[in-house]
Amino acid sequence: MNSIPDTPSPDADLVFAPARELVRRIAAREIGAEELMRRFLARIDEVNPAVNAIVTLDPEAALEGARAADTALARGEAPGPLQGLPVAVKDLTPTRGMRTTFGSPIYRDFVPDEDALYVERMRVAGAIIVGKTNTPEFGAGSQTFNPVFGATRNPYARERTCGGSSGGAAVAVACGMLPLADGTDMGGSLRNPASWSNVVGFRTSPGRVPVWPRTMLYNPLGVAGPIARHVADAALLLSAMAGPDPRVPLSIETPGARFREPLERDFRGMRVAWSPTLGGYPVEPAVLEVCGAAAARLEELGCTVEEADPDLRDADEIFQTLRAFSFAMAHEAHIRDHRDQLKDTVVWNVEKGLALGAMDVAHAEVKRAALLDRVVGFFGRHDYLVCPTTQVPPFPVDTDWVREINGVKLETYIDWMAACYAITVTGCPSISVPAGFTEDGLPVGIQIVAPPKCDFEALQLAHAYEGVADFASRRPPL
Secondary structure (H helix, E strand, O other), X not given: OOOOOOOOOOOHHHHOOOHHHHHHHHHOOOOOHHHHHHHHHHHHHHHHHHHXXXXXXXXXXXXXXXXHHHHHHHOOOOXXXXXXXXXXXXXXXXXXXXXXXXXXXXXXXXXOOOOOHHHHHHHHOOOEEEEEEOOOHHHOOOOOEXXXXXXXXXXXXXXXXXXXXXXXXXXXXXXXOOOEEEXXXXXXXXXXXHHHHOOEEEEOOOOOOOOOOOOOOXXXXXXXXXXXXXXXXXXXXXXXXXXXXXXXXXXXXXXXXXXXXXXXXXXXXXXXXXXXXXXXXXXXXXXXXXXXXXXXXXXXXXXXXXXXXXXXXXXXXXXXXXXXXXXXXXXXXXXXXXXXXXXHHHHHHHHHHHOOOHHHHHHHHHHHHHHHHHHHHHHHHOXXXXXXXXXXXXXXXXXXXXXXXXXXXXXXXXXXXXXXXXXXXXXXXXXXXXXXXXXXXXXXXXXXXXXXXXXHHHHHHHXXXXXXXXXXXXXXXX
C-alpha cells in the first residue's frame, strides 16, 4: 500500500493543534494570525501536491486577511469565535471574488459576486478564506474526482479514494492543512469523507445552517455542516454557521452561540441502539468488525448498548425520488445546454428527475412523513442510534463507484451509500466519528444519530466517545 512520503514538518504540532486552542492563542496575542497563516500555507505547499485536497488558493489575500486580523486585535477589537483561522470553502459553495467551479468544466472560470450565507457568517466570525476544497462534479457521488482538478486521494492510502463529496475538505483537515472546514451533505457528503479520513463530519438537522442562496424553499435533503479533527472544534465552527435567517423558512431559531457551550454530560443510563446494517443493507465484514468494537466502547460511558434496527422501509425509494427531483431542478439547463460536459451519473440522475410525475414526488413525501413517524417512535425507546458510516472501506481511487458488496449487486451509483442516505431521509442529525482502522490500515467511521433537531445532543455523545476512543492521535503518515 502506498503512503504519502514521510516528510517531517517543524510546524506539524502547531498545524495539528485544536482550532479552539489556536483561537485562544491568537486572542491572547501569544501568536499572530499572520504567523499562523504562514505556517498553514507552508503546510499546504508541503502536503497538498500529494493529495490534491485544496484546488484554489490565494496566499496573498490570506496573508492580507491575517494582517488585518492582527491589526484589529491590536486596536482592542473583540476577537470573533474563529478569529484568524484559515478556512478553505468547499468548491460547491459560492465565495465572493474567488473561483467556484462546482467541479465542472462549465464553471471552470466562474467567480461569484456574493458569498453563500454560511461563508459570510464564517467571515464575520473572524475566519480567513484561503481557497477552495475539491469536490466531485456538482457533488454527485461519494468519490472526489472531476475533470477540472482530478482526484483527491486518501491521506492514509494514496491509491484509495477519500470519499466525497466533501472529500477535499476532510483530507485538508486530516493532513493539518486546515484546522477545520465546511462541507455539505445530501446522501453522506459530510459523513463519508470524514469516515475515510479519520476526522469528524457532522450532518446537521435541516435548517440548522440555513442554505442560501437556494432554489427551493423546502428541501430538507441537502444541508451544510462542519468537518474537524475534534468534536469540540466541529461545534465551534457550527456556532458560526448556525442560526436562523428569514429568507430560509426551514431555518431553526436556536442561535449559533448555543454550540459554544460545554459539551460535557453524564451518559450513565442512556439507551443506545446499535444497528450494524440498518435493517439489512450489505456491509463488508471489515467495517462491521471495527464499528462493532467502537459501539461497544460506549458502554465505558455508562450507556446501555443493545442491537436494534429502526424501521426505515421505503428509505431507498424516498431518497432516490427526492434526490432525482432536486437534480432535475438544479441541472435542467445544464443538461439542455451542456450535456456533453456532464458526467454520465449526473446525466442519469437529472433524466431520472425529469421523468418523474407530480404523484411520484407526492408519494415519496407521504412515505417520508410515515417514516419520520416511525423514527420518532424509535427514539421514544432509544436515546441514540449508532451505525456504520459507510458499508465498505475506502476503495481504489480509479473506481468511480462500488458495484457489489458481499455478493449483492448494486444497481446505481448511489446504492452503496445507503447507510448514510437512509439517515438523511429521517431528518435526524448524524455525526460521523472515527471508529478505528481495518487490519490493512484503512480508516472507518461510525455514525452517532440523535433524535430530530437534537444537534447539540449528538455532539455531546460524540465528544464523550472521543474521550474514550482517542482517535485523533493517529495522524496520516506524512
